[in-house]
Amino acid sequence: MNAKQVDKIATGILYTIAGFVILVLLALLGYILVQGVPNLSWHFLTAPAEAFSAGGGIGIQLFNSFYLLILTMVISFPIALGAGIYLNEYANQKSKVIEVIRTMIEILSSLPSVVVGLFGFLLFVVQLKLGFSLLSGAIALTFFNLPLLTRSVEESLRTIPNLQREAGSALGLSRFETIGHVILPAALPSIMTGVVLSAGRVFGEAAALIYTAGQSAPALNFADWNPFNATSPLNVMRPAETLAVHIWKINSEGIMPDAAAVSAGASAVLVIAVLLFNFCARYFSKVLYRQLTSSK
Amino acid sequence: MVEPNQLVFTDEMPDHYIMDINEDKHEVALSAQDVEVYYGAKQALQKTNLKFERYKITSLIGASGSGKSTFLRSLNRMNDDVGTVKGKIMYRNLDINSSDIDVYEMRRHIGMVFQRPNPFAKSIEDNITFALKQHGIRDKDELAKRVETSLKQAALWDEVKDTLHKSALSLSGGQQQRLVIARAIALHPDILLLDEPASALDPISSAKIEDTLLELKEKYTIIIVTHNMQQAARVSDYTAFFHMGEVLEYDLTRKIFTRPKVQRTIDYVNGNFG
Ligand SMILES: Nc1ncnc2c1ncn2[C@@H]1O[C@H](COP(=O)(O)OP(=O)(O)OP(=O)(O)O)[C@@H](O)[C@H]1O
Ligand SMILES: [Mg+2]
Numbered sequence: 365m366n367a368k369q370v371d372k373i374a375t376g377i378l379y380t381i382a383g384f385v386i387l388v389l390l391a392l393l394g395y396i397l398v399q400g401v402p403n404l405s406w407h408f409l410t411a412p413a414e415a416f417s418a419g420g421g422i423g424i425q426l427f428n429s430f431y432l433l434i435l436t437m438v439i440s441f442p443i444a445l446g447a448g449i450y451l452n453e454y455a456n457q458k459s460k461v462i463e464v465i466r467t468m469i470e471i472l473s474s475l476p477s478v479v480v481g482l483f484g485f486l487l488f489v490v491q492l493k494l495g496f497s498l499l500s501g502a503i504a505l506t507f508f509n510l511p512l513l514t515r516s517v518e519e520s521l522r523t524i525p526n527l528q529r530e531a532g533s534a535l536g537l538s539r540f541e542t543i544g545h546v547i548l549p550a551a552l553p554s555i556m557t558g559v560v561l562s563a564g565r566v567f568g569e570a571a572a573l574i575y576t577a578g579q580s581a582p583a584l585n586f587a588d589w590n591p592f593n594a595t596s597p598l599n600v601m602r603p604a605e606t607l608a609v610h611i612w613k614i615n616s617e618g619i620m621p622d623a624a625a626v627s628a629g630a631s632a633v634l635v636i637a638v639l640l641f642n643f644c645a646r647y648f649s650k651v652l653y654r655q656l657t658s659s660k
Numbered sequence: 661m662v663e664p665n666q667l668v669f670t671d672e673m674p675d676h677y678i679m680d681i682n683e684d685k686h687e688v689a690l691s692a693q694d695v696e697v698y699y700g701a702k703q704a705l706q707k708t709n710l711k712f713e714r715y716k717i718t719s720l721i722g723a724s725g726s727g728k729s730t731f732l733r734s735l736n737r738m739n740d741d742v743g744t745v746k747g748k749i750m751y752r753n754l755d756i757n758s759s760d761i762d763v764y765e766m767r768r769h770i771g772m773v774f775q776r777p778n779p780f781a782k783s784i785e786d787n788i789t790f791a792l793k794q795h796g797i798r799d800k801d802e803l804a805k806r807v808e809t810s811l812k813q814a815a816l817w818d819e820v821k822d823t824l825h826k827s828a829l830s831l832s833g834g835q836q837q838r839l840v841i842a843r844a845i846a847l848h849p850d851i852l853l854l855d856e857p858a859s860a861l862d863p864i865s866s867a868k869i870e871d872t873l874l875e876l877k878e879k880y881t882i883i884i885v886t887h888n889m890q891q892a893a894r895v896s897d898y899t900a901f902f903h904m905g906e907v908l909e910y911d912l913t914r915k916i917f918t919r920p921k922v923q924r925t926i927d928y929v930n931g932n933f934g
Contacts, residue, residue, distance in 0.1 A: 527778035531840070534738060535791035535847060536768035545790065550781045656782075 393635065400632025403625045409633070412583060413610065418622040422630050424581040427597060428498070428604040429637075432577060433567050435502035435600065440509045441559065447510075448517025453543055473511035477572040480508045485575035496603040501577025508572050509562050516558030520551040549656035556649035563645075564638045570608035578603035579613055607634050677921040679898075679911045681711040689714035689881040690735065690770075690851055695747035695757075697730050697739060704730045704743065706906040712851075712898070717873060717882040719892035719913065722902030722928070728885045729775070731902070732853050735883065736770040737763045751851075768795065771849035775856045775885075777836035779828035779843075784820050787828045787839060788846045795847070806846045813876065814842035815868035834861040838869065845876065852876065854884040858891065870895050889929060893917050901925045 411421025455462045484504030494500045524547050532542025548555075581604065584597045591598035605613070607630055614620075614627045681688055690712045697705035705727045712718050720728045734745045737756065740763070749757040756766050779787050788810060789803045797803060807824070811817040816838040820831070828839055837860050844852060854873075858866040866888075873882055873895050886892050892899055892913065899916040901909040901924070909916065909925040920926050 525778075527774065527776060528780065530738065530774060531778040531780065533764075534736070534767060534772040534774070535843065536764045536766075536771075537791055537794055538764050541794050545794070546780050546782075 396628075396631050396635050399628040400630075400635075403629030404632065408629055413581060413626075414620055416620060418620060420620060420622075420626060422607060422610060422626070422633065424584055425605055425607045425610040425630070426633065427584070428577075428581060429567060429606040429608070429634075431597070432498055432501055432505065432573075432604060432606055433563060435498060436505040436509060436566050437559070437563065439502055440506040440513055443506075444510055444513035444517050445555075447514045448521060449543060449548075451514070452518045452521040453539065453547070469511045469514055472507075473515060475508075475511075477508055477569055480504055481572035481575050483507070484572065489576060495601065496576065496578030496580075498577055498600045498602060498604045501573050501604065501606075502600070504572045504576040505566050505569060508569065509566055512565070513558060513562045516562070517555055520554035520558060521547060523554065524550050549653070552656065553649045553653045556645055556652070560642055560645040563641060567638055568608050568634060570606070570612045573606055573609050574612070577606060577609070579605050579609055581605040581610070607637075673923050674921060675908070677909045677911065678709060678907065681713055683711075687714040688712065689751070690883075691750045692731075692735070693748040693750060695731070695734060695745065695749060697727070697734055697743050697745050699743040704905050705734070707747070708907050710900055710907060710910055712881060712883055714881050715877055715879070716897040717877055717884060717895050718898040718900065719896035720883065720885045720900050720902060721887070721889070721892050724887075725904075726902040727905040728902050729855050730905075731907075732855055732883065732885055733772075735851075735853055736767050736772055737761075738772060768847055769850040770853065771844040771847055771851070772853040773837075773841050773844050773855065773857050775859060777833060777840050777860065779831070779836050779839050781827065781829055783825045784828050784831070784839060785824040788843050791843070791847060810842040810846035811839075813845055813872055814838040815865065815872055816842060834865045837861060838865060841869065841872070845880075849880065851881045851883065854882065856885050856887060859887065866891070889917075901928060903928070 408421045410423040414420030488494045488500040585595040588596045695708045748755045899913040909922045
């Protein structure tokens with residue numbers, strides 16, 4: 365066999381594997397969408413859930429999912445960004461302490477989300493008396509999200525060549541200026557990709573939330589945007605069942621007559637939402653990159 | 661076996677010859693005193709003493725790995741993060757190798773251009789104005805003037821004057837290199853350190869850069885690493901020859917290329933490596 369034939373065979377095998385992966389994905393997506401999309405309607409997306417009768421919606425759960433996602437990102441992104449910048453740009457790479465921190469982040473990132481949930485339950489819900497609340501949920505999700513997000517920020521920064529940092533210092537710019545104006549903009553698309561991937565994980569997470577954000581979705585008054593009122597959608601101290609938790613709950617103990625349809629519809633919404641902000645974020649990061657680097 | 665006529669020389673030939681610049685007659689812009697560089701435990705540069713005359717071009721020549729970049733990078737503290745630099749580097753009566761020096765401020769006076777072009781992922785114009793703005797120059801006319809002058813000096817203006825808003829990354833390698841030279845000059849440094857700035861350039865742009873250097877000499881002190889002997893001979897006033905982490909000879913360029921005093925220098929400038 366000559367190199368050309370080997371190359372052909374290898375390419376063929378790789379194509380087959382890639383094709384298989386795509387096929388599995390498409391089948392899964394297709395199944396979820398085909399099952400779920402016929403159940404979707406404006407009413408379904410906005411109405412509150414019904415516990416015993418048919419015709420309930422997922423309005424509150426949908427809102428909760430997005431709100432919780434935003435809360436989680438607001439808490440975890442700045443921390444991950446700071447930690448990632450520190451680890452890649454400032455920390456002494458040979459130091460033992462840094463090595464230990466990296467290992468710990470690695471371990472944390474493989475912690476099962478149920479464990480994160482139970483930890484959150486014991487610490488925030490019980491000990492700190494935050495109760496089943498959006499806040500407890502957001503903190504638990506931060507624990508769940510932080511390690512991977514930090515890693516992805518760090519990796520994004522690592523791909524920016526050192527030549528860029530040297531260019532900055534040789535012009536008399538401080539490390540901070542170089543990072544802020546040169547390194548971060550260049551790494552932004554890749555950081556955004558990391559954020560979106562983790563957002564997908566957060567959005568679809570159920571196990572960490574069951575005992576932290578809770579399994580009930582009390583009625584909300586969408587006319588009341590004062591975060592200190594109990595029925596305000598913005599109140600972070602209220603229990604908030606998310607879409608993913610809702611799906612889990614319907615499937616384990618749902619007693620409404622149309623449980624299967626609601627579950628299928630909710631799953632479809634979950635998938636569509638994740639796909640949607642994937643595309644949006646990709647688009648925005650491209651636009652942002654172009655603006656920051658003025659490349660056409 | 662040594663040939664007889666060579667034997668005559670080797671007997672009286674020194675191992676080292678480092679010319680001293682008479683500071684009463686010539687103004688010294690920068691001087692390295694007992695500078696040594698270590699990467700970890702490994703010594704990459706032996707004790708080096710060199711003085712650089714103001715408004716002159718000095719070239720650093722020598723084989724690959726002989727420590728030219730190592731020495732050059734030490735001169736504006738670019739080795740701070742990678743190695744240990746011992747000794748003194750005197751600039752305007754200040755030891756800029758001491759810990760209480762503001763390195764960022766110092767690097768505005770001692771600029772550097774690297775072997776590989778490293779433009780920012782910004783527009784051509786922003787590449788030049790970015791550092792200026794960070795250093796507090798806000799005046800639009802002044803910025804525009806600096807962009808134009810520096811690009812002209814770097815022999816790039818004619819090629820990019822209509823596309824200043826395009827990304828610098830869309831330029832060719834040679835254009836990128838001239839852009840980073842422009843970027844360094846735009847800061848109006850006092851001393852310009854150049855590490856093989858022309859190694860990625862075609863002969864025409866390389867010649868342009870040489871013209872640029874000769875012109876810049878009026879206002880700047882220039883130290884340039886080069887592998888191109890003709891280039892060193894054409895542009896520089898002084899030349900230092902590096903060999904295995906040591907400066908073996910430092911003299912007027914004219915002397916280095918016609919009557920070097922050290923055998924290894926003779927071999928190197930004549931192209932006998934052995
Ligand atoms: N960051 C570093 N860490 C460890 N060793 C280094 C580092 N940079 C350079 N060296 C070593 O120091 C020695 C001198 O390298 P230097 O880059 O100064 O050579 P040079 O004369 O500039 O060579 P060239 O002409 O190839 O650019 C070499 O042996 C090199 O391997
Ligand atoms: Mg070099």
